[in-house]
Amino acid sequence: MNHIQQKLMTAARQDLPDDRVPYAFEKRIMARLKSVTPFDFRLVWERSLWRAAAPCVGITLLLGAWSALMPGGDISSDLSQDLENTVLAAVDVDNSIDSP
Amino acid sequence: MAMEPSDSELIQAVRNGDASSFEPLVRKYSPRIFAMARRYARRESEVEDIAQEVWLKAFQKLGGFRGEAPFEHWLMRLAVRTCYDFLRAHQRNRETTFTELTPEEGEWLDRCGTAPDEAEDSASAARSLVRRVMEQLSPPARLIITLLEIEERSVREIAELTGWSATLVKVRAFRARAEMRRLIGKLERGKYL
Numbered sequence: 001m002n003h004i005q006q007k008l009m010t011a012a013r014q015d016l017p018d019d020r021v022p023y024a025f026e027k028r029i030m031a032r033l034k035s036v037t038p039f040d041f042r043l044v045w046e047r048s049l050w051r052a053a054a055p056c057v058g059i060t061l062l063l064g065a066w067s068a069l070m071p072g073g074d075i076s077s078d079l080s081q082d083l084e085n086t087v088l089a090a091v092d093v094d095n096s097i098d099s100p
Numbered sequence: 101m102a103m104e105p106s107d108s109e110l111i112q113a114v115r116n117g118d119a120s121s122f123e124p125l126v127r128k129y130s131p132r133i134f135a136m137a138r139r140y141a142r143r144e145s146e147v148e149d150i151a152q153e154v155w156l157k158a159f160q161k162l163g164g165f166r167g168e169a170p171f172e173h174w175l176m177r178l179a180v181r182t183c184y185d186f187l188r189a190h191q192r193n194r195e196t197t198f199t200e201l202t203p204e205e206g207e208w209l210d211r212c213g214t215a216p217d218e219a220e221d222s223a224s225a226a227r228s229l230v231r232r233v234m235e236q237l238s239p240p241a242r243l244i245i246t247l248l249e250i251e252e253r254s255v256r257e258i259a260e261l262t263g264w265s266a267t268l269v270k271v272r273a274f275r276a277r278a279e280m281r282r283l284i285g286k287l288e289r290g291k292y293l
Contacts, residue, residue, distance in 0.1 A: 004212050004284055008233065011226035012250045017138040019131035022148060026126040029155045033119055036156055041163060 107171040114162055126155055129172065133179050139246055140183045142235075150186050154179045173260075180243070180261045187239035201287075205229050209288065233283050241276035248273055 105113075105124070113121035130151060137150040157178055165174050201209070208225035220226070234242055247258045255273070259266045 004209070004288070005280060007212055008226060008230045008284070009249050011223070012230040012234075013252070015227045015230070017135045019135035019138075021130045021134050021151075025130055025148075025151070026123050029126050029152065030120070030123050032152065032156060033122065033159055036159055 108167060111162060111165065111167070111171060114159075119159075122159060125158075125171070129175055130155075132172075132176070136176070136179050137183060137186075139250070140187055140242070142231075146186070146190075150179075150182055154182045157182065177261050177263070180247075181263065184239060184243050184262065187242060191239055202228070213288075229287070233280065233287065236283055237276065237279055240272050241279045244269070244272045244276040245280060248276075 105121075107125065110121045110125055114125075133151045133154050134147060137147045137154075141147045141150055154175070158175055161178070165171065202225070204223075204225040205228060208223055208229065234245065237245060243262070244258070247253045247261065248255075253261070255266050255269050258264070258269045262269070264272070
């Protein structure tokens, strides 16, 4: 069987494929290309950003509605004080470590 | 006489929006694309579809061509992958049994069995038998046998062309040879039944 396989492979190697190109093939390709846009990274990036915008807005609205409607356990009324405490929390920790 | 622009000049022009600079590239490399497609597709309409798809993909992906390797290599990679996609898409249409052998094919097989040196490699019967066997191989086996055995490319070259790892190429080559032996066995049994 190996003999036959070798013979067949030799026959296949000798049977070179035709490289003939149909008449005016390149003209047909150029006509087709008019409807095709080349890959443009900036355009793809812009499109994906726009596609991502709607889900982001949706998630923001959902989270906003959830935080507004859920009954809060221990919410203080002074939001500005809460924000300041949160922002300065890291500084407070640093100070407590530095002080002897 | 004006010098013809190089591939990289033409590619740069296409990237800058001059689509007509793509035409010389199509004219220059189409014979290679057609020769490759004819190894995998029999009908001329299918060959033309493959070549057309290769060029459309090349145009669309030209932005991703970094110019590290020659354009021809990049294009051939694209062509091999398109041919493989074609084989996979048409694998349902591939024949699963050998139709009856012609008297010439039977005679060639006989001669191969009894006096192998007398069986001509260039005989048209041998060529049509190869085509029969190739058409029954699975898509990865057909691609590997074509690239490795017929086009005599190295494992490394095949890995680059297909995007498979060298180990995967070797594994697939081993399986492809086994598949081919099985088919030749079937062919021989069919002959003597």
